Amino acid sequence: MAPGSQQQEPLRPPKTAPPGTGLAGTAAPRSPRPQGPPAGPAVAKPQVAVAPVIMSKLSVNAPEFYPPGYNPNFTDSSFEDGCDAYSTLTDYVQDFLIHLTEQPGCFETEIEQFADTLNSWVTTDEALQELVELIYQQATSVPNFSYMGARLCNYLSHHLTINPQSGNFRQLLLQRCRTEYxxxxxxxxxxEATRKQFHAFVLFLAELYLNLEIKGTKGQVTRAEILQVGLRELLNALFSNPVDNNLICAVKLLKLTGSVLEDAWKEKGKTDMDEMIQRIENVVLDAHCSRDVKQMLLKLVELRSSNWGRVHVTSTYREATPENDPNYFMNEPTFYTSEGVPFTAADPDYQEKYQELLEREDLFPDYEENGTDLSGAGDPYFDDMDDEMDPEIEEAYEKFCLESEL
Incomplete structure (x- = not known):
């Protein structure tokens, strides 16, 4: 080692070392810190953190996940070919109903083709009866399909061309509902199972009442009167047997159709909704239903007292006038008199000042409002002027230019 060179001190071993190194449990004596600068930069080995091993329960061999109601055998391409890909009407309609259940957003884009296909297939009374039954079963057995089923029924009632003596699509549908009613x-x-099926029918009938359009003799669109009467009797049946699930179904029915039913009853001078609310209050006081159901009934009474959550604008439109609108003259232009005094339409002397302004403008017909010449020539006043400056003005201008350069 060259004289005068500084020897680097060895690193202190850790208190715990890997087995086999002979360093475990030993510690080197601490050496005094060298006073001079080190001969070269000491490079320390980076410490590598070892992540803990996580035991996962996931497996690449796990079965593929499908959401509830998913049909792996269903393909959209079948509808592009119409009914050619199906052997029976039942298969075609059921697949379309499943498709509509899983993808309700496709209703607007595919319903026309579906109706056209049915018109070429449904040509007998038996086929029409079968179609009605398939849609009814789907609407009353599949949760959340009652609304879509009602829309489908409304569309088909207006676009199916078959009209046998036994009745058209809407008439057969109402007959099927009457059987359950x-x-x-x-x-x-x-x-419980019977009531569950009955409740699904009640809600489907409510959706039919809201969505099934019937054209009158004068072209006006109305709702089916028979469904309104039917909903009234269904409510009576539910409140006459005040068990929890019957009352919950009645609450759903009134929340869905209460405002429409009350408006229709009021037009006829009936107080049916007042009677319904009175029955609800009696149930809350006397029936042995759960506390949660009683709260639902009270919330329904509160909803009806607020006009079913509807907001009506009471103020009527009035034409704005200077007397009833303080901002009537806000956007009016501002004019100026010959003395430079501004005035607007709100000024009491507006008509007099405005007429004076018009007369003043008539004295200079060849000028715009900003004073520019419209004719460009022919004015004797401007024709007498030339472009040369007066000698005195020219001398003053040259003097001004010289002073500006200093």
Whole structure:
């Protein structure tokens, strides 16, 4: 080692070292810190952090996940070919209903083709009856399809061309609903499964009342009167058997159609909604329903007291005048008199000053409002002027230019 060179001190080993190094449990004596600068920069080895091993339960061999209601055998391409890809009407309609359940947004784009295909297929009474039954079963057995089913029924009632003696699509649909409607009292008293099916029918009938359009003799669009009467009797059946799920169904029905029903009853001078609210209050006081259901009923009464959440604008439109609108003259232009005094239409002397302004402008017909010449020539006043400056003015101008350069 060359004299005068500084020897680098060895690094202190850790208190715990890997086995086999002979350093475990030993510690080197601490050497005094060297006073002079080190001969070269000391490079320390970076410490590598080892991530803990996480035991995962995921497996590449796990079965593929499908959401509830997903049909892996369903393909959209089948609808492009119409009914050619199906052997029976049932298969075609069921696949379309499943498709509509999974993708309700496609209703507007595919309903026309669906109706055209049905017109070429449904040509007998039996086929029409089968179509009605398929749609009814889907609307009353699949949750959340009642609204889409009602829209589908409304469209088909106006676009199916078949009209046999047994009845058209809408008439057969209402007959099918009547079959279930006539068993309302027994269904409301039945077991839980029977009541569940009955409640699905009630909500589907409510959606039909809101969405099924009937054209009158004069072209006006109305709702089915028979459905309004039917909903009134269904409410009676539900409140006559005040178990929890019957009352919940009644609440859903009134929240959905309450405002429309009350408006229709009021037009006829009926107080049916007042009677319904009175029955609800009696149920809250007397029936042995759960506390949560009673809260739902009270919330419904509160909703009806607020006009079903509807907001009506009470103020009527009035034409703005200087007397009722303080901002009537806000956007009016500002004019100036010959003395430079501004005035607007709000000024009491507006008409007099404005007429004076018009007369003043008539004295200079060849000028715009900003004073520019419109004719460009022919004015004797400007024709007498030339472009040369007066000698005195020219001398003063030259003097001004010389002073500006200093």
């Amino acid at each position: 006539e068993n309302r009292d027994q269904a409301a008293k039945g077991d």
